[in-house]
Amino acid sequence: MTRGRLTSEQQAILEQVKQIAAALGETLAPFTEVVVHDLRSPKHAILAIHNNLSGRNVGDPATELGLARIADDDYPQVLANYANRFSDGRQAKSTSIGIKDSDGHYFAALCLNVDVTLFRSISTMLDQFSVSKGSAVKExxxxxxxxxxxxxxxxxxxxxxxxxxxxxxxxxxxxxxxxxxxxxxxxxxxxxxxxxxxxxxxxxxxxxxx
Structure with missing residues (x-):
């Protein structure tokens, strides 16, 4: 499918998605990266990024999921809690939400990437904190x-x-x-x-x- 410029309807929806992303970014900081993609410009898809954990920047290209949605409007709209990994090896849990216009075409996406390693560290700290004084602590x-x-x-x-x-x-x-x-x-x-x-x-x- 050929992708052109954003229509006025798409632009209005996208502005609302950006506001939602900003709110989610503040609510889920600092452990969750929130990214807005413009799928009409796959080579420069990232429009906004909050709590940058992946090292990407505004203007960077779409991911594989973004390209898949560009190619197929029947691609699943919501992919939740799938395993992912940041470029430096940290494990992540991601959710990707495709945004469609009234004609049923994907033109944007809202993605959340949770740094799982941080939560595992918190879990380890809580486990250590709950150990009784008389218990043997294993390293x-x-x-x-x-x-x-x-x-x-x-x-x-x-x-x-x-x-x-x-x-x-x-x-x-x-x-x-x-x-x-x-x-x-x-x-x-x-x-x-x-x-x-x-x-x-x-x-x-x-x-x-x-």
């Missing part, structure tokens, strides 16, 4: 994997009620000091893993670790 952290390093960073961010990407400079420096003291920075390619997970350059990570 479940395996410092030999990149996943354990990401989990440690997530737990640090959760303790500050924020996300790894939103850490301030002073908070990043405190994180790097904690990682150094706990031996995480001795792991192979640890600085690269930290940089990817924080969404900063390796030079920034090395500077914060001083």
């Amino acid at each position: 479940s952290l395996d410092p030999s994997t990149a996943d354990s390093l990401r989990e440690r960073i997530d737990r640090f961010a959760v303790g500050l009620a924020t996300t790894p990407q939103a850490l301030r400079t002073d908070q990043r420096k405190a994180l790097m000091q904690a990682l150094k003291e706990e031996g995480y920075l001795d792991l192979r390619r640890s600085m690269e893993t930290v940089a990817q997970h924080l969404g900063v350059s390796r030079a920034t990570v090395y500077n914060d670790a001083r």
